[in-house]
Amino acid sequence: MIKGTVLYGHPKDATAFEGYYSSTHLPLVAKAKGIVKAEYTKFLPNPDGSAPAFYRMAELFFNSAAEMQQALASPEGQAMAADLSNFATGGVTIMFGIIE
DSSP states (O other), X not given: OEEEEEEEOOOSOHHHHHHHIIIIXXXXXXXXXXXXXXXXXXXXXXXXSOOOSOSEEEEEEESSHHHHHHHHHSXXXXXXXXXXXXXXXXXXXEEEEEOO
């Protein structure tokens, strides 16, 4: 299984981020065929009260690297990726790996 991890930096406006993320971006993600599971995390402050390194994390799971590549190359996957610049004002880090 392959996992794509999307780490979102702290947005300039968290309320605007959350509204756009839930109403526009997540429906785009749901349209991408080949994603077998998705998990979304909103980070809490660190135990000392300081801000976490990232604001949110999305984890997208694929059965294989080939299915991941096909999903991301599809029109739906391309729309999903292109949409990031519309709301992720704190920057985005994307990584892919094999689940062991």
